[in-house]
Amino acid sequence: MAGKTRNTMIVQARRKTEELAAKRREREARLQSLATDYHAATMMAEAGVEEAERQAAELIAAAKKNAAAAMDDAKETVRKMLATGETRQGIAELLDVSVSYVRSIDVATVKKAKAGTGTGTVEVQGSEERRSVGVVAGHEGSDH
Secondary structure (H helix, E strand, C coil): CHHHHHHHHHHHHHHHHHHHHHHHHHHHHHHHHHHHHHHHHHHHHHHHHHHHHHHHHHHHHHHHHHHHHHHHHHHHHHHHHHHCCCCHHHHHHHHCCCHHHHHHHHHHHHHHHHHHCCCCEEEEECCCCEEEEECCCCHHHCCC
């Protein structure tokens, strides 16, 4: 009976070892699955942030482009105001900007006109029509 008991004990020990090994494999498979879930989630999080940063960069670039166009429109409006004969000081007070800002737009307009056309005439584009405005020689130095 001792031989049978020994064989029975070995068989039971083998079954127990196999059960424990099976449980260990199941646990390792579960851990591997969870690790995969973790890595997938972190990769998705990083991809989401990268996409948001890309979209933000596009929005900022578009906003800067729109802002530049709006500033060009604002400067064009100042040029139209100057073309009415209003003084730089008067325009500056009306717009709550510095006279030097108005002067810089006026001087840039004169320089652009001299470089571009050579005639001293600047094209001012209105909202409804185009018209040309003569620039008075020496105007860039005055506070007119």
